Amino acid sequence: MNRTRISRLAAWAITLGMASAPVLAGPRLPRITEAPSGPRFWMYAVFVLLLAGVVFAASLKSKRGHQD
8 A cells, every 4th residue: 555655646746747847947938029010901801891791690680480
């Protein structure tokens, strides 16, 4: 029984060490030299098209009656 307890403690210590190694190494943040420039026009155009599609779909009259 004592040997099982030591094996479990060793397995726990190895697992904890392997899991905490990346955290203890510290964060490696990417260096940003310039601000990212995105295509704002296309982003807003896609947003407007999706919004128009949702409004159009919501405004369609249902063909189902109250008895369905």
